Amino acid sequence: MFTNKGYHMNAINLAKANYIKELLNRDMREDSRALTDFRDISINTSILKNAEGSAQVDLGGTRVLCGVKLQPEETMKDTPDQGNLIVSAELLPLASKDYESGPPSPDSIELARVVDRGIRAGQCIDLKDLFIEEGKAWTVFVDLYILNFDGNFFDASYMAAMAALSSTWIPKYENGAAVMEERVRKLKVDNIVTATTFAKIGQKIILDPDVNEEAVASTRLTIAVDKEFIRAMQKGLSGSFTQKEIQDMVDIAFEKHAMLKDYVSPQSNQ
Amino acid sequence: MANMLNKPELLREDGKRLDGRDLDELRPLSIKANVLKNAAGSAYTEWGNNKVLAAVYGPKEVVPRHFLDPERAVIKCRYAMAPFSSLSDHGRSGPNRRAIEISKVTKEVFDNVVLLEEFPETAIEISIEILQSDGGTRAAGITTAAVALANAGIPMRDLVYSVSAGKIKDKIILDLDMLEDNYSDADMPVAVSPRTGSVLLLQMDGEMTRQELNLGLDTILEAGKQISKIQRQALIDVYE
Amino acid sequence: MNTILIPGDLIETDVARNRNYYFTDGSNSYCTSMCILNNGRLVPLEGLWYPNEGETVVGVVKEVKNSIVEVDLSHFLRAIIIKSPRDRIAFRIGDIIEASVKQVEDKKTIILIFPRLLKNGQLLQVKAVKIPRIIGKNNTMVAQISSFTKSNIVIGYNGLIYIRGGDMALAVSAILKVAAEAHKPGLTEGVKKFLERELEVTEK
Structure with missing residues (x-):
């Protein structure tokens, strides 16, 4: 939950939360979705021309913009033949009345790290492909910008990051410097990882919680998968899951992957 | 004025600017209001290659409490450039000194026109995010934020606009892009309350004569009619 | 279409105005919010709720x-x-x-x-400035929505609306429709048709 400093609780969300619990007792949701349905998804890529890659994802009311920038940097001592990937996330104050300007919040750091983990574990980007010359390699900066928050920024951010990376072009490198105006080849994306986030409210488990559902959830689980493997997981909040519940959620995550992957990268066969 | 040694020619032989504009011509400008769901008001602007998003929240509780004013609302303003907004380096996120200054002068523009005395002990928050930048982003930010405030129903005495004028050799130019901003002889962002013609933001660096300053302001006031018209249409389109 | 005014627009002297949505500068009056001119009356399109006794x-x-x-x-x-x-x-x-x-x-x-x-109902939030239209003249709009949907609806001038029972989903969409089209004429009739159409669909 996002703390609204100086305001000990949001009473209106609490009232909405009570209603959500009531509905879930009858297997219903406020927007008449089934318990394991995603909200509407739409993705636009290559929308920012100064970024080497970009995508905007709408997942219901949640809107995430992802920009990818490439920059030549010194290679690291222990990995002299490869580049680097840095994922950051910002919960912008324009996205919610509860977000404040300031240093990165724990929530934004968690989001960035969970997305980073899935991309890395899924070997989506071949870091060796980023090598330029002795001592130089591209660093790929993936910046996630939450523009409107209506719950479940994990899944939306995964899609935004994967779609932006899939649309990224690598600039020309000449005489020891990048020529940012000229882009010469597409960034190779070897694998697509998508995330599916669940929330537990009472004894019910729902997929893709919106902001009101998140407010009342006791537990949350994000499962990032590719076609074959689970690549990253993150449980949030203080509640718990049974092993059976986890197995069921993993099954659904794999089931949803085919659909999500098509949104992110319509042509790919991963 | 960066790198004076390798200063490129900014005017073509036919007297037009490098992108084909006349000296007093604005870049293409389009504004859409009411683009974000959660915010009380919002607007998105494409101005040349600039892409700017602004949102308004409030009046709301003042945090931290020591900013509270018992007589009127306080405006909190954030102007920030996205780390992927410029073609060159990946920018560090978070407000730097430049962004803090722009946030401050932007706040002061709106302090002038918002009826702050109607909401004592509250805060009105303005967020301006530059998603893609090509010179003149503070002007684009103010012009966008004015639309977002009106969309939010925050009472104002006027709908302000902002644009910059500058100078190449002895010529006054309007609405500088990044290249012109970097290499021109002067840059002067201005914000205006069109109802009264009063100037609410005025910054300048470079060199300008008294006459050139006047000509620059005249050019801005003339272009302001077009900008105001586009702002008005954006606000009206919400109800179409 | 009625004329839409924006902050800073001059208000003609013969226009009846709502005290919270204009200011006077010497002899002239100007709008402070998005407003619409409706039969010589200034009606706000955006703006905050200013509480009045009895609301x-x-x-x-x-x-x-x-x-x-x-x-x-x-x-x-x-x-x-x-x-x-x-x-x-x-x-x-x-x-x-x-x-x-x-x-x-x-x-x-x-x-x-x-x-x-x-108790046991749903909260819906709309812009407070739309509330008079959702209530309608002599309660006509809300009474109409209530009678079609069989929902119990309590409307707060602050923009919060409580809905309980009946076809709540339809009541919500009807209210949101009024909020979105509050500036349009002939709305009572339009919402009636909308409700009839929706109910017909569900009955079939």
Whole structure:
């Protein structure tokens, strides 16, 4: 939950939360979705021309913009033949009345790290492909910008990051410097990882919680998968899951992957 | 004025600017209001290659409490450039000194026109995010934020606009892009309350004569009619 | 289409104006919010709610102290109920209530009276400026929605609406339709047709 400093609780969300619990007792949701349905998804890529890659994802009311920038940097001592990937996330104050300007919040750091983990574990980007010359390699900066928050920024951010990376072009490198105006080849994306986030409210488990559902959830689980493997997981909040519940959620995550992957990268066969 | 040694020619032989504009011509400008769901008001602007998003929240509780004013609302303003907004380096996120200054002068523009005395002990928050930048982003930010405030129903005495004028050799130019901003002889962002013609933001660096300053302001006031018209249409389109 | 005015626009002298949406500068009056000119009247399209005595509000109990109940009206003004010993309601945090505005103290606190608990229903939030249209002339709009959907609807001038029972989903979409089209003429008839059409579809 996002703390609204100086305001000990949001009473209106609490009232909405009570209603959500009531509905879930009858297997219903406020927007008449089934318990394991995603909200509407739409993705636009290559929308920012100064970024080497970009995508905007709408997942219901949640809107995430992802920009990818490439920059030549010194290679690291222990990995002299490869580049680097840095994922950051910002919960912008324009996205919610509860977000404040300031240093990165724990929530934004968690989001960035969970997305980073899935991309890395899924070997989506071949870091060796980023090598330029002795001592130089591209660093790929993936910046996630939450523009409107209506719950479940994990899944939306995964899609935004994967779609932006899939649309990224690598600039020309000449005489020891990048020529940012000229882009010469597409960034190779070897694998697509998508995330599916669940929330537990009472004894019910729902997929893709919106902001009101998140407010009342006791537990949350994000499962990032590719076609074959689970690549990253993150449980949030203080509640718990049974092993059976986890197995069921993993099954659904794999089931949803085919659909999500098509949104992110319509042509790919991963 | 960066790198004076390798200063490129900014005017073509036919007297037009490098992108084909006349000296007093604005870049293409389009504004859409009411683009974000959660915010009380919002607007998105494409101005040349600039892409700017602004949102308004409030009046709301003042945090931290020591900013509270018992007589009127306080405006909190954030102007920030996205780390992927410029073609060159990946920018560090978070407000730097430049962004803090722009946030401050932007706040002061709106302090002038918002009826702050109607909401004592509250805060009105303005967020301006530059998603893609090509010179003149503070002007684009103010012009966008004015639309977002009106969309939010925050009472104002006027709908302000902002644009910059500058100078190449002895010529006054309007609405500088990044290249012109970097290499021109002067840059002067201005914000205006069109109802009264009063100037609410005025910054300048470079060199300008008294006459050139006047000509620059005249050019801005003339272009302001077009900008105001586009702002008005954006606000009206919400109800179409 | 009626004329839409934006902040700073001049208001002609013969226009009837709402005190909260204009300011006067010497001899002339100017709009301060998005407004529409409707039959010589200035009607706000955007703007905040300025409480008036007797107006109904819907809110959520935020804090309960010995003698004061603080209510979240989703508004910048603090709202309180001063409990009297005769009050029989046991307020709990999170309760949805309906109440009436008694007065605004010092431009900072709304004093509420006649509180009533609202149970087992849904809260819907719309812009407060749309509320008069959702209520309609002599309650016609809300009465119409209520009779078609069989929902119990309580409308707060602060923009919060409580809905219970009946076809709640249809009631919500009808209310959102009114809010979105509040500036358009012939809305009562339009909403009636909308409700008839929707009910026909579900019955088939």
